[in-house]
């Protein structure tokens with residue numbers, strides 16, 4: 001119902017839109033969204049190309065359902081599944097090698113922010129991914145800055161707080177490939193809602209959003225899409 005409502009509410013393709021769903025819903029995404037302006041993808045992927053890894057979802061399985069994107073390194077994966085920077089990098093590489101665009105999430109906890117470690121933490125997380133990529137492939141990734149303290153909490157980074165981190169991330173990308181760094185989309189995630197989306201998206205280095213809670217209500221998600229336009 002959510003997919004149908006979002007699809008119906010999109011009169012024009014205002015911006016690039018993708019819905020990253022849990023794997024059991026890939027078939028529904030494909031059935032509902034094929035031929036529409038909305039792409040779809042997964043929320044995680046195995047670092048392994050194949051083999052016996054019960055419970056894992058291989059990138060070839062995402063491809064079976066024409067997933068164009070996959071989120072890697074979401075803070076919940078890092079926190080609850082002990083995913084290391086190195087594992088996240090391998091997942092990003094696995095997706096990229098298969099032609100699926102990885103959405104690489106980075107973000108600091110509240111304790112880290114208050115200790116002045118934000119740039120160091122997100123820098124370390126992004127560096128792990130950049131280390132395994134060819135410079136030429138940089139333009140094929142999406143980065144998402146998601147301060148952990150802002151996810152699902154109702155607390156949003158101020159536009160300037162987010163912009164400062166996005167700028168630092170883009171500078172890091174430029175160190176690897178200056179031309180591609182201009183093109184790479186850096187999304188902000190963390191309590192982005194219809195009432196704060198426009199001011200966040202107005203910042204020069206905030207290219208989009210990674211929306212959680214507000215994406216579960218079609219009307220709110222569509223309002224954020226409108227703000228992006």
Ligand SMILES: O=C(CO)COP(=O)(O)O
Pocket residue numbers: 074146150151152153154189190191192210211212213214
């Ligand atoms: O982590 C997020 C999306 O994966 C952000 O979630 P919220 O928009 O609910 O804060």
